[in-house]
Amino acid sequence: MTLVIGIDGGGTSCRAALATAGGEIIGRGKSGAANIRTDLTGARASIVEAARLAFTDAGRDPDLIAQTPALLGLAGSNVGTYRQQLEAILPFSRNVVTSDALIALEGAVGTGDGAIAVLGTGTVYMVRHGGKVRSVGGWGFLVGDQGSGARIGRDLLEETLLAYDGIAEASDLTRALLAVFRNEPRDVVEFTTTAKPGDLGGFAPMVFDHAAKGDAVAEKILGRAIHFIEESLRVMKLRPGDPLCLLGGLAPLYEPRLRADVRSLIKPPLQDALGGAISMALRLFAEGDQGKAGSHG
Known part of the structure; x- marks a missing residue:
C-alpha cells in the first residue's frame, strides 16, 4: 500500500483526500452530493469524480484509482443494503464503506x-x-x-x-x-x-x-x-x-x-471527518496487509 483514498460523502457534497502510506495528504477533490440512500448512482458518480480530482490535484494519474484502496464514510450507509450495493460498483482496489458519522467521530476525538x-x-x-x-x-x-x-x-x-x-x-x-x-x-x-x-x-x-x-x-x-x-x-x-x-x-x-x-x-x-477517513484507512488497510482487515460498515 503506497497510497490511500479517504472519502467523506454527505447530502450536499463529497470530499476526497489522497494520502501517502505515511499519512501525508497530497491531493484533495470535491464534487456533488453522495448520500447513497437518496441517490446511489449519483453518489457513485460524485465519489469517483472527487477521487479523480484528488489524484489530479496531487499530480498523479487518475487511472491509479483502480490500484488504490479507499475508506468511504457515507450518508445513508447505516440502513438497508446500500453499502453492499455501492461496494459492488466502486472502482477502487479495495473498499471499506462505513457511516459518515464514524469517520467524523474518529476525526474529532481520535x-x-x-x-x-x-x-x-x-x-x-x-x-x-x-x-x-x-x-x-x-x-x-x-x-x-x-x-x-x-x-x-x-x-x-x-x-x-x-x-x-x-x-x-x-x-x-x-x-x-x-x-x-x-x-x-x-x-x-x-x-x-x-x-x-x-x-x-x-x-x-x-x-x-x-x-x-x-x-x-x-x-x-x-x-x-x-x-x-x-x-x-x-x-x-x-x-x-x-x-x-x-x-x-x-x-x-x-x-x-x-x-x-x-x-x-x-x-x-482534532481534525475533520476527511482526516478521520484517512486515519481509519491507514489503520485498517495496514491491518489488511497483514491479513486482518475486511469490510466494515
Missing part, C-alpha cells in the same frame, strides 16, 4: 472516548465510551434528522403554506420564502416533487438570519430543532470531561443557542 453531533444537511450523533460506539439518529429527513438543514427547510416550506392558507401565523420569513417562488404556493409544492435533502437544506440559513431579527416563525422552527438536538445529546449520557464536538455547516449557528451545560462540554475537533 480513537478515545468522546462524542460528536453532526449538524448539517442531515443530523446524526455518535458517542464512544470504553471502545464501544453508539449512534443516535441519522435516519434520514423523512422520518428523522430533526434539527438538520433539510428538516429546517422542509419545516419552513410547511409553515409558509400554512401561513398562506391562514392556518398559521405569517411573518417576514414566510413572506420572503414565498417570494422566492414568485408568490405562487403551487410552485412551492412543485419544488418538493424532486427536491433532495440538500435542496431543502439550502433554505436553512434564511431561517437563522430571520431568527436573529426576532422573527416568530423562525424562532418556532429553531426552537423545535434545538429541543431535538439537546434531547439527542441527553440520551448519549455524556460524562464530565467527555469532549463533545459539534460538526457540520450548521454547528456554529446552533452552538450559541444551546443550553449552557451543553456548551460547557464542547471542544474543538
